[in-house]
Amino acid sequence: MPDLPRKKVGIVACSGEELAEGTVTRLAALKVLEQLRPGDTVTICLPLFLAGGEGDRAFAKFYPTIAVDGCELHCARRATEMYSSKPAASIMVREVIAENGIGQPANPRHLNTAGMQAVDAVANRVAETVDELLGTAWDRRTGSFVELETVSTAPSVEPETEKVATCSCGSGIPVQKVQINGREVTLIALPLIFQQLREDGKQPADVTGQELLDTVRIYNPVAAGEEDAYRAVLLQEYDAFCRKGKPA
Amino acid sequence: MDEQKTPKKVVVVPCSGIGKSYGAVSREAAYVITEDLRPEAAQLVALSMLVLGEESARRAVAGNPVITIDGCKLACASKMVKENGGKIVQEIDVLDVYRRHKEYKPQGIGQLNEGGLQLAKALAEEVTPTIDSCTSAGQGGSNA
Numbered sequence: 595m596p597d598l599p600r601k602k603v604g605i606v607a608c609s610g611e612e613l614a615e616g617t618v619t620r621l622a623a624l625k626v627l628e629q630l631r632p633g634d635t636v637t638i639c640l641p642l643f644l645a646g647g648e649g650d651r652a653f654a655k656f657y658p659t660i661a662v663d664g665c666e667l668h669c670a671r672r673a674t675e676m677y678s679s680k681p682a683a684s685i686m687v688r689e690v691i692a693e694n695g696i697g698q699p700a701n702p703r704h705l706n707t708a709g710m711q712a713v714d715a716v717a718n719r720v721a722e723t724v725d726e727l728l729g730t731a732w733d734r735r736t737g738s739f740v741e742l743e744t745v746s747t748a749p750s751v752e753p754e755t756e757k758v759a760t761c762s763c764g765s766g767i768p769v770q771k772v773q774i775n776g777r778e779v780t781l782i783a784l785p786l787i788f789q790q791l792r793e794d795g796k797q798p799a800d801v802t803g804q805e806l807l808d809t810v811r812i813y814n815p816v817a818a819g820e821e822d823a824y825r826a827v828l829l830q831e832y833d834a835f836c837r838k839g840k841p842a
Numbered sequence: 843m844d845e846q847k848t849p850k851k852v853v854v855v856p857c858s859g860i861g862k863s864y865g866a867v868s869r870e871a872a873y874v875i876t877e878d879l880r881p882e883a884a885q886l887v888a889l890s891m892l893v894l895g896e897e898s899a900r901r902a903v904a905g906n907p908v909i910t911i912d913g914c915k916l917a918c919a920s921k922m923v924k925e926n927g928g929k930i931v932q933e934i935d936v937l938d939v940y941r942r943h944k945e946y947k948p949q950g951i952g953q954l955n956e957g958g959l960q961l962a963k964a965l966a967e968e969v970t971p972t973i974d975s976c977t978s979a980g981q982g983g984s985n986a
Contacts, residue, residue, distance in 0.1 A: 609858045610888040611869060620860060624952040639859050641893050641918035644925065669890035676894070703873040 601732065603724045604657035605637045606681070608670040614699035614709050615664030615687040621705070622687075622716035623662055630721040634728060640670055643677035651678050652767040652782050655737030656813075658682035658727045660720055679737035683723045690716050734782065734813045772831055775823050783813045788835040798833040806832060851885045852931070852973045853902050856911040857919040858889060863948035863958055864913035864936040870954055870962035871911055871936070879970050883977045884909075892922040903928030907976040909969050911936065932972045939965045 607623035610616025627635050636657060642650040653659065654674050661671035661681040671684045691699070694715045697708030705713070730739055770784040787809050791801060803825025807816065816824055856872035859865020876884045885906075891899035904927040910919040913936045920933045940946065940961060948958030 607860060608888075608890040609860060609869075610890050611856065611858055611872060611886050612888045616888065616890075620858070621952050623860065628952075637860055639857070639861065639865070639918060640890050641857070641922050642916065644893055645916055645918040645921040667891065667894070667896065669888075669894050669896070673890070673893045703870075703877065 601728065602634055602636045602657055603631075603682075603727045604653055604659035605635055605662065605720060605724075606640055606654070606659055606670045606674050607637070607662045608640065608664050610664045610669065611702060613664050614702045614705060615691075615712070617664075617702040617705055618687045618699055618709055618712045618716055619662040619664050619670070621713045622720060625713060625717040626720045626724065630717060631724045634724055640673055643673055647769075648780050649767045649769045652769060654678035654681060656734050656767045656782060658730070658732045658739075660685060660723050660727070662716065662720060663687065682727055682732070682739070685716065685719055685723065687712060687716055690719055735811070735815050770831070772827050774820060774827055781810060781814050784810065784831070785835075788832055791832065792836060792839060798829065798836055801829075801832065803829045850906050850976065852880075852883060852976050853887050853906045853908045853928070854884050854911070854969075855887050855889055855892065855903065855908060855919045855923055855928075857913050857917075859913040859918070860951065862913060863951055863954065864940070866913075866951045866954050867936045867948050867958050867962045867965065868911040868913045868919070870959060871965040874962055874966035875909075875969060875973070879966055880973050883973050889919055889922055892926050895926060900926045907931040909934065909972060911965065911969075913937075931976055932969055934965060934969060936961070936965060939968060 605623045605626060607619040608616055609620040623637060627637055638650060638653050643653070655678065659674060659681045660683045661668070661674050662685050663670045664687045666688070668684070668686070671681055674681045691712050696711045696715060699709030699712050700706045701709070732739060767782055768785040769780050769782050771778050771780050806828035807821060807824050810816070810824065810828060854872045854875050856868035857865055858869040872886055876886045885902070887899050887902045892903065903923050908923050908928045908930045909932045910923055910930055911934050912919050917933070920930060923930055940948070943961055943964050946957040946961035946964060948961050949955040950958060954962070
């Protein structure tokens, strides 16, 4: 199984500029990304779901994602669900404020004391949710939780010690388009799978279509009855990938 | 009423990117414009609302001149405004402003350093002529 990115939790903040609560979402997300759970979290700018590529839109499917919203419009939660995948969790600043008896945040540019207290409370809530999500099994094919007995298909992970906010802006999840039975299919993580196989020293003749299909299936749905087409196309594509990487 | 003489506010839409300092500069610059330099003539519209196509945000960008401020080449703010039928009178990229003001190197995201704050101010000052031009044109001024 390829050593694909370890399981991390995605955080999507609304960052609303007009409301102090929008700034709270932004600063709370940054606090989790940079201080509270730096190795376990990754973020993406909300508009990239529309303005970015397919890799960006795969974000909430690949990572269990927490949407952090400032107000009842729930822009982060709704946009994530609409353009990427249903967030695994949703946190709303005003609800956290009410639960913690914090005052009203004011001044989105320079938060008042209540606003900074809200940042801490929301960041802690997000960090707790990160811990809960890391303890669950996530199916990257469907972008949803899975039953424990099927966890064996999840990629193995090694701990990281990264201590900077990880941003997915513009990078997203690597995807590749292939033609299956005459239609275009986007396969999540295929470039990473190929790269890992090549790094392991496996030539196209060393891998089987079934081996490729089994790995691709971890991250992508494969319709019943199309396995043969997938096997053939994946072998073809891996051969092309290896040829492309050879020095001229 | 003559529509030409109705003063319109210029809408400012920053990308507010969360992964890089340039995104934070875009956000700060928008505040400098709408709170410090031209509070009567410019208004902020949240990009997240445009992502959803929220009605009040759509109306604001469709009915007013718009300035977009982007922190990277993906130009999310510009793309979202266009997607929502907005008329952009100026697209400005933080990186371009930084190339003109290398002395202001931005660092930090949640808390911009002094260089970032100065860069935001420089950017804001670059767009005020556009705002003045739009608003004086709306009031029947001579810059139309």
